[in-house]
Amino acid sequence: MNKTRSGNGYSDSDAAVSVEDAERDAGAGAGDIPGTSFSRGGNLGDVNPANSNGQLSNKYINFPSLVSWATRYGTEENDWTAGDNCTNFVSDALLAAGVPMKWDGKSPFRNGASDQVDQWWNGYYDTPNSPVNTISEEYRAHTRSRSWTTAGGLYSFLENTGSYEDPVSRAAPGDLMFWSYANGATAGQVHHAAVITGLNDGDIRYSQHSGLQSNASLKEREPLFTSANGSQIIHIIHVVPWPCGVGAQGC
Template sequence: MVTIAQLKQANPAMWQSAADGWLNLAKESEQACNDIHDQGRGPLDEHWQDRVGQAARGQLARDADTLEAGADIMRGVAMVLDGLTTSIEYAQRTLQDGLDLAARYGFDVDGQTGALTPNGSGDVPEGHRYGAEVSALLDEALRQAGQADRKAADELRRLAGTTGVTDPDVALNRYQGEASQTELSMYRGDIPDGSDPALVSEWWDSLTPQQQEQLKLSNPVEIAGLDGIPDGVKQELRGTDGKFDRVEFVRWTMEHWDDDNVDIDGENNCTNFASEGLHHSGVQYKGWNTLDDDGWGKSTAGGWGWDWLDRNGHTHTNSWGGAQNLHDFLNRNGSHEVPLSQAKPGDIIFFEEASDQNEHIKQGTIHHTAVVTAVTPDGDIRYTQHSDQRLNVSLNGREHHETTAEGQQNIRVVRVEPNWY
């Protein structure tokens, strides 16, 4: 159990330094993997066709896979340490606010037990009556620190057991994916449960403006639904224009990311999934029929699942189910692109092929759609998608994999702002 003395003495900068070190190691491993592919494995394919050359090629391929898997896992370690760093910083802010309140009300605080002793030096008459308020804030700080400590320790132990993993897909999709979830769960654990709105209000006010902004980006659903958070903050998260509920879009996306019931048979459903989420969060259909070139929506037949009509274009508009089409439709109808650095939950990200590496995707074509569901305090976008099904995965963490598999990508972020109703 974390004590007040331990939390006061904690030095998050040390964990941040460790996180940066692991991230640098991951980047070096990725570069070594690229060097093997560019300078070794590729030339071997072309010039060394005998048995010795093929054996060398096989070994280089295994070495590259090992380096790539190691990089993905090391990025996972960095995520966990980033989460621990920020969570302890939040907890220390809450603790300091509690200690300041204790001094104002005239209490001494035991650094080991947290017990309060009135000392008569407070500047509030009969401040000793407010002991419960002080204790609640101190307990909240220790709860925040304790949950982060436990989650980080458990996840780091799991990652320590992956030294023999050499399959890049397993390392990326399982271990890095779990680390990403752990990081976000630590931030979620920094938020009070809402049973005491007065405590929530005191906690929120104790945070710096930067920390408040970080939590709005990393956990918008929790913050928007918490009693004690200012109404203006909740409205900002949901969207001030009233066109649709951005928080509901994020919530629906995270609840249905692996739900095949929303699929259109025979299609890649990444864009259909984003459209379903937009509609469920309040975006209205545009146009009178699904053949409208500048419309967006599904027909009654499509809603009933009459997929045999789809080949005639009757179940949904082209903009509903096609990545390029949805991107273009949104930008023609009130929405606009924002820089990657300004992405926030409720935005849509589109993947555009920037190279000619993929023979199946023309250079300059937008071919994939996902939803921004969180942004971590260090600015890493976490996105959720369908086909392939992924929940809160790291854009930075998956960049090397996506580049290797699909070629260099341009990431386009669209802020949805409908203008047709």
């Protein structure tokens, strides 16, 4: 996901930035956490705690609301309680912050969920012919776009609708953080997402699901994550709501 804001198509296993490109952008490619690199340069020592997105809020996103919602619900199962739901949590946070869903009303479906790269929606409460008061987790999973529920899907949606990747030195509360594998057969696959909810000198604080965390320390937790999942590349994504993005007007 580069600042050219150009799309690369869509696949669950595709990352918008290759490992080689990420290492090139990062210089040596290594952050100050063992086994971890950042995709657009810098390391945790470059974190600037004075950075803020609040002044960039508009009618389609309120960054302080995004941060407060993610912080509040990071340790609560407030929606989808079965299995991995890190991206569902991030999508819910974006919705709570004012980002409107995007659905053309006619996209093809995969078990009820749109595969289109420029679609982002949750139809659980407003799906034609849906059962009333359904609590089935299977039904919930089938009434959301892939971009709503998978890290790679949301990453691709953001890439294709105007959001962009920033260096660590520009990370701010309200940005999103994605993890991709650095090595092996899954290299480049984006597989986890969280909301940046705070900054300290030399550290990023984030809130997530799929391991409930509120304002967790990246510096403290990333070595454990890397040990369990292998070397990672971390992507800092600044959200531009789709009505404000590529070819859009009105923000």
